[in-house]
Amino acid sequence: xxxPPQPPGLPLAPCRSFSNNKIQVELxxxxxxxxxxxxxxxxxxxxxxxxxxxxISLEKLENNRACRGVIIxxxxxxxxxxxxxxxxxxxxxxxxxxxxxxAVQEMWLRLYGSSMVTVAAVNxxxxxxxxxxxxxxxxxxxxxxxxxxxxxxxxxxxxxAPFWFKDTFVNVVGHRIAERSLQLGxxxxxxxxxxxxxxxxxxxxxxxxxxxxAVMAQWLALPDHARQLTKTxxxxxxxxRLVAHREEDIKNFITxxxxxxxxxxxxxxxxxxxxxx
Amino acid sequence: xxxPPQPPGLPLAPCRSFSNNKIQVELxxxxxxxxxxxxxxxxxxxxxxxxxxxxISLEKLENNRACRGVIIxxxxxxxxxxxxxxxxxxxxxxxxxxxxxxAVQEMWLRLYGSSMVTVAAVNxxxxxxxxxxxxxxxxxxxxxxxxxxxxxxxxxxxxxAPFWFKDTFVNVVGHRIAERSLQLGxxxxxxxxxxxxxxxxxxxxxxxxxxxxAVMAQWLALPDHARQLTKTxxxxxxxxRLVAHREEDIKNFITxxxxxxxxxxxxxxxxxxxxxx
Amino acid sequence: xxxPPQPPGLPLAPCRSFSNNKIQVELxxxxxxxxxxxxxxxxxxxxxxxxxxxxISLEKLENNRACRGVIIxxxxxxxxxxxxxxxxxxxxxxxxxxxxxxAVQEMWLRLYGSSMVTVAAVNxxxxxxxxxxxxxxxxxxxxxxxxxxxxxxxxxxxxxAPFWFKDTFVNVVGHRIAERSLQLGxxxxxxxxxxxxxxxxxxxxxxxxxxxxAVMAQWLALPDHARQLTKTxxxxxxxxRLVAHREEDIKNFITxxxxxxxxxxxxxxxxxxxxxx
Numbered sequence: 168x169x170x171p172p173q174p175p176g177l178p179l180a181p182c183r184s185f186s187n188n189k190i191q192v193e194l195x196x197x198x199x200x201x202x203x204x205x206x207x208x209x210x211x212x213x214x215x216x217x218x219x220x221x222x223i224s225l226e227k228l229e230n231n232r233a234c235r236g237v238i239i240x241x242x243x244x245x246x247x248x249x250x251x252x253x254x255x256x257x258x259x260x261x262x263x264x265x266x267x268x269x270a271v272q273e274m275w276l277r278l279y280g281s282s283m284v285t286v287a288a289v290n291x292x293x294x295x296x297x298x299x300x301x302x303x304x305x306x307x308x309x310x311x312x313x314x315x316x317x318x319x320x321x322x323x324x325x326x327x328a329p330f331w332f333k334d335t336f337v338n339v340v341g342h343r344i345a346e347r348s349l350q351l352g353x354x355x356x357x358x359x360x361x362x363x364x365x366x367x368x369x370x371x372x373x374x375x376x377x378x379x380x381a382v383m384a385q386w387l388a389l390p391d392h393a394r395q396l397t398k399t400x401x402x403x404x405x406x407x408r409l410v411a412h413r414e415e416d417i418k419n420f421i422t423x424x425x426x427x428x429x430x431x432x433x434x435x436x437x438x439x440x441x442x443x444x
Numbered sequence: 445x446x447x448p449p450q451p452p453g454l455p456l457a458p459c460r461s462f463s464n465n466k467i468q469v470e471l472x473x474x475x476x477x478x479x480x481x482x483x484x485x486x487x488x489x490x491x492x493x494x495x496x497x498x499x500i501s502l503e504k505l506e507n508n509r510a511c512r513g514v515i516i517x518x519x520x521x522x523x524x525x526x527x528x529x530x531x532x533x534x535x536x537x538x539x540x541x542x543x544x545x546x547a548v549q550e551m552w553l554r555l556y557g558s559s560m561v562t563v564a565a566v567n568x569x570x571x572x573x574x575x576x577x578x579x580x581x582x583x584x585x586x587x588x589x590x591x592x593x594x595x596x597x598x599x600x601x602x603x604x605a606p607f608w609f610k611d612t613f614v615n616v617v618g619h620r621i622a623e624r625s626l627q628l629g630x631x632x633x634x635x636x637x638x639x640x641x642x643x644x645x646x647x648x649x650x651x652x653x654x655x656x657x658a659v660m661a662q663w664l665a666l667p668d669h670a671r672q673l674t675k676t677x678x679x680x681x682x683x684x685r686l687v688a689h690r691e692e693d694i695k696n697f698i699t700x701x702x703x704x705x706x707x708x709x710x711x712x713x714x715x716x717x718x719x720x721x
Numbered sequence: 722x723x724x725p726p727q728p729p730g731l732p733l734a735p736c737r738s739f740s741n742n743k744i745q746v747e748l749x750x751x752x753x754x755x756x757x758x759x760x761x762x763x764x765x766x767x768x769x770x771x772x773x774x775x776x777i778s779l780e781k782l783e784n785n786r787a788c789r790g791v792i793i794x795x796x797x798x799x800x801x802x803x804x805x806x807x808x809x810x811x812x813x814x815x816x817x818x819x820x821x822x823x824a825v826q827e828m829w830l831r832l833y834g835s836s837m838v839t840v841a842a843v844n845x846x847x848x849x850x851x852x853x854x855x856x857x858x859x860x861x862x863x864x865x866x867x868x869x870x871x872x873x874x875x876x877x878x879x880x881x882a883p884f885w886f887k888d889t890f891v892n893v894v895g896h897r898i899a900e901r902s903l904q905l906g907x908x909x910x911x912x913x914x915x916x917x918x919x920x921x922x923x924x925x926x927x928x929x930x931x932x933x934x935a936v937m938a939q940w941l942a943l944p945d946h947a948r949q950l951t952k953t954x955x956x957x958x959x960x961x962r963l964v965a966h967r968e969e970d971i972k973n974f975i976t977x978x979x980x981x982x983x984x985x986x987x988x989x990x991x992x993x994x995x996x997x998x
Contacts, residue, residue, distance in 0.1 A: 305904065325667040327674055338896045342615045343641060346678040350582065350671050351663065364897060386905065390879040390986070394904050397876050400887055401900040432667070602944040604951050619892045620918060623955040627859065627948050628940065709944070 189217045191242060192224050199235035200383050201228050201283075202376075206242035210249035213296045215263075217252070218270040225277045235387055236284035238379045239304060241291055245315070250295030253440075256424050257433050268420045271296070272331075272413060279303040279335060280406050282395045284386040288379040290372060293317040294354055295328075301366070302335045305386065305398070308378050311369035313356045318365070322352030325432040327423070329416060334405040340364045466494045468519060469501050476512035477660050478505050479653075483519035487526035490573045492540075494529070495547040502554040512664055513561035515656045516581060518568055522592070527572030530717075533701050534710050545697045548573070549608075549690060556580040556612060557683050559672045561663040565656040567649060570594040571631055572605075578643070579612045582663065582675070585655050588646035590633045595642070599629030602709040604700070606693060611682040617641045743771045745796060746778050753789035754937050755782050756930075760796035764803035767850045769817075771806070772824040779831040789941055790838035792933045793858060795845055799869070804849030807994075810978050811987050822974045825850070826885075826967060833857040833889060834960050836949045838940040842933040844926060847871040848908055849882075855920070856889045859940065859952070862932050865923035867910045872919070876906030879986040881977070883970060888959040894918045 184193045189207040205211040228234045241247045255267045285304040292315045301307050321328040336345045360366045370378045461470045466484040482488040505511045518524045532544045562581040569592045578584050598605040613622045637643045647655045738747045743761040759765040782788045795801045809821045839858040846869045855861050875882045890899045914920045924932045
């Protein structure tokens, strides 16, 4: 597999690669930096299988003392992740919905609460759950392509972002921008996303991984322990809120998703997506 | 009465007008958009009568399935609303103060918690309670006239904005800007208000209603149900706080307003206003 | 002692000076404005003695009806305050740590909760606890010298800013900027600090005290009572949080600071500082 970018002048480091189906993970043990590349065509949908693999990969890295940071990006062109896989929410059993939603929660709890430094290298569009992945990292760099957009656009599909998507969003962009963007289900082109603070910086697409490595090095210059405790202090309230209401949140999701009106609007949306191909 | 602006090319829609004393309400049933025009000379003070009519009008529209959004503006030149009517707070009985304050609360609970899309077309100055009305909408467009100003300037009168004015303000501009602006009782000229995020955009006064209609159309493009649930998610904590402390808040208001020092400073302010005419 | 700057044209006012060791306090009774100058060479470290004197001085002014506002600045060149005195946290007894931490809390409770108008005239660098002093004021003016920097850089030393440092920071710059800056332990050069909202404005160093006096006059133009109640409304939640968890916070500090790894990293840092001289 291709190696992650290395600062010039450094010797090539031993590099361990995990074999996975939907996410390619490479750990550069010399720098302590792992790279996670989403490679689930056509659009890196967050299916149950994808989410499970994502959580397991995060857990493995979290428990690996050689790993201190993760860069998350996409191996596919033009798309970072299209968000939750709608087929998992359509015409399935209650048991399936429960399992799926628990996997969405699990992924977020692991990523938002990760003790590693997490940098999103957003090299394509990133709607809904894809946006949540980016928002949950410590730093977001996006390719400066105005055709790429990012946002929590759930409202456009007739569904509502759960409270912990909202909490994560508010922590990044503040209450006012979140209120407006969530109600309109806005997908913000990269330049606008930068202006709103949804992403931290834009760089030309070909410089994205290089920049991500540089940012990562800056964050890793800090002593891990103090940085981790600080991160926990900033994020604990929002993490605890989901932990405290996890079963209730699953129940809410199932009640909502099981409504015939919602099922109908999701089916309509899926048909639209199929026609687009 | 003059008709609200219509997108070009649409047939003229049936338009229902409510007869009111202080607020002119027109509902365009084809677009689902109502226009509320404050017309209580000289300065659209929020008197008990005005507030009661405002709440009843909002309730009527809320219960009218043909109505999905409201544009709030002023029928008077240069002033959106001068805020709470000081004569209602000066030399009156405890019963009157109670009734008045409950009406202020009621108006805010209805407006901030409205399930309709609410757009403020701020076509004049908007101090204190007038600013609260604008802050409680989903979107604020202001005439780009630097002579028009907006802000919660209560501190300048020697009084204190109640906690739910403050909560609404913080949700729009953030803690720091709110802290400074409230302590100084600042009235921000339109360009500064835009810069602080107190209003969302400025347009030339003659384009204000056209712009408000365009913004409304953008918000109404979203499915109502998802948008409403999202709005509730964003605003519920702040709404619930007043609901939980409503009687206490009335009691606080009465205790404060009954102080001789406050009464004196309000009388002084009223005399100053009279002389200005 | 040199007199605080006076608006031109005003007669020289009676001026009372408190005798202190580490902080020079002058009260201009005609304007109601006190000036506090930190003069504890070499770097205005917040030692136990300094903090005790700071709190007593604040208390004296608070209880002096002739005093309505305080300008806080440094009498030393290039440094506002270097923050908590590390020698107080290194190789001392539990009793000493307890006394020291209580003094840090006490200073912040008095300053952040002061009913006076507090303006920081930041005329030099201001890391860690020095930054907290500035953040706790009502308004921050900084000398526009890019060599001066400000920030809560605790993480760089391997320690963690306590939750009430964090709460104060979030109230000024918002959650996102605080999260990033605290994790990186960033020291922001003056121009960047202005951009992030960490300070309110920059002026040339020689205009700093003049500007501080002008800002103070603007804030004092408001009636004290309304301004004070407004300030309390904005800051009470964060103040109450420390009051409710004060003993627990002391215990946390002691447990943390007593760790051999932390002691080691503080000793290392002190040696580095000594070599720098």
